[in-house]
Amino acid sequence: MFKLTRLSFTFVALAVSTVVQADVELDLGTAQRVTQLFAYPNNCSVICFRPLTLEQTVEHYLTQSLQRDGYSRARVSVKTEQGQVRARFTGVPDGYGQPLTALLNTADLAYEGASRLNRDGKWQFSWYLFLPLGMALENRKSIELMHFPPDYSLTHYQDYLESATTDRWATLLSANGIPATQTPEYQTIIDIAPIAAPSTAGKDLEGVYSYFSEYQTRVVRELSLHPTGPLPMVAFGAPVRSWIQQHYGQTLGVLGLTQISPAEGSKVAVLGANHPSYIWYAANPDSYDGDEQKADEAGLKVMGQDLSAACWQAGMGQKPASDPNVLLKGCMNTWQVTRKEQTCELFYTSVRELSAEQAKEKCTSASIKPQLKRLKSPLPEASVAAPAL
Incomplete structure (x- = not known):
């Protein structure tokens, strides 16, 4: 039996190797088109800052995709x-x-x-068109719908x-059992x-979404509807959750769950979440007008919500057929009830930057311990409006 198992494993490994060992050549378009889509020069x-040629820049991002797809032995040359930019993949x-x-x-959309945004005089000098390059092209486990990338x-x-x-979100996925080397598979953004x-530009971007409507719905359809089946999606932050409502008619709160149909007959599970930076x-x-106790109370509750969302993302990514x-419900019970002490310790080590020993002591203190029983209750009301993350 042992020999048969080893033989079967070897056969499977050889079969996978046979599938992977191929050369693929791809015409990426004119140098002008590639310059536009790869934001060349980047810096x-x-x-x-890094004096790369256009070809080296494209190789840089395509190599990232190969690595995040798990093809560590594959190579790409550009x-x-x-006048045409060509990429050649091996392995x-x-x-x-x-x-x-x-x-x-x-x-291209x-x-x-x-370009239309710029012609209308709404483009700002500090902005760069930056497309979701360098992420897994094939072997992705979930989709993260976000607002905008930082410059x-x-x-x-x-x-x-x-x-x-x-x-930060990768660390929460790891806290939910995803090895650090595998978190990029879950973070197709x-x-x-x-x-x-700039990270403070959220409010300035509120008027630009309509310029990208066709791009938005098409990229959601293409990335969420994987050949192996629909991928779970997490919608991060209030602007993104509002966008879901506007485009798919589904109201979505933090830890709210819904389904959208990126294409006729398709169903993609979508979870609402805080923006990963909201906790700060x-x-x-x-x-809270300087009230540290309220700030800790709010931070603990947000940490519980974030860990629950990452738990759902990890679980659905590993087993897409799960309910x-x-x-x-299981994730919320885990991080807001059963493992509330660990939620507390993660908050104090990652946000308050206490040592593990200090965090453990803090989470067993008389002032904090009662708060851990209320992680599912609403956050205290802030005295200033939250930023548009």
Whole structure:
């Protein structure tokens, strides 16, 4: 039996290897088109922070996709020939270029929307068109619907998943059992405003969404309806949850659950969540006229909500056939009731930056322990309005 099992495993491994060992060549379009869609140059202002050529920039993002798809041995090279930019992948499945072609075709709609926005005099000098490049093209587990990417993800890191927002959420996915090396599979991001902007630009972007309507609905359809079945989606922050209501007619609160139909006959489960950075506002004493106790109370409740949302995302990503309602109830019970002490400790270590020992002591103190029984109750009312994250 043992020999048969090993033989079967070897056969499967060889079969997978056979599928993966392919060369794929792809025409990405003219140099002008690729320059527009890859925001080239990413970080130049007379002096380039990273002096990459157009071809090197494209290779940079496509290599990120290969890594996040799990094709660690695959390679990509990019060349410009007769004005056309071509990518050549080695060690990937046949058809690997199809989702990239679809993404870039949809990205053309975003460029058209940004161009109209500029012609109407609404584009700001500090904005950059930044499309969801460098994420998994095939092997993704869930979709994260967000507001806009921070500018430094483009200009500094050249990595869509490198930001305080995505880093924090990755740690919450890991707290729910997803290895750190696998969190990018769960973090395929769609921003309703594909504009890299300063982190304080949320309010300024509220008037731009309609310019990207065709891009938004098409990219949601293409990324959420995976060939293996619909992927679970988390809608982060009030502007995004409002966008869901406007486009799909579904009202969505924090830890609210609904379904949308990106295409006729399709159903995608969508969970409403706080923006990952919301906790920094909610836990700020300045939001409560300097009242630190209220700030801690709010922060603890937001941490419980965020861990519950990440738990649902992780669970649905691992087992897409799960009942989303049953899973959500279980996740909320886990992080707001059963493991409330761990929720508390994670808040004090990650937000208040206490040591593990200090956090444990804090969470067993007479002032905090009673609050842990009320993690499901509403947040205290803030004295200032929340930012448009």
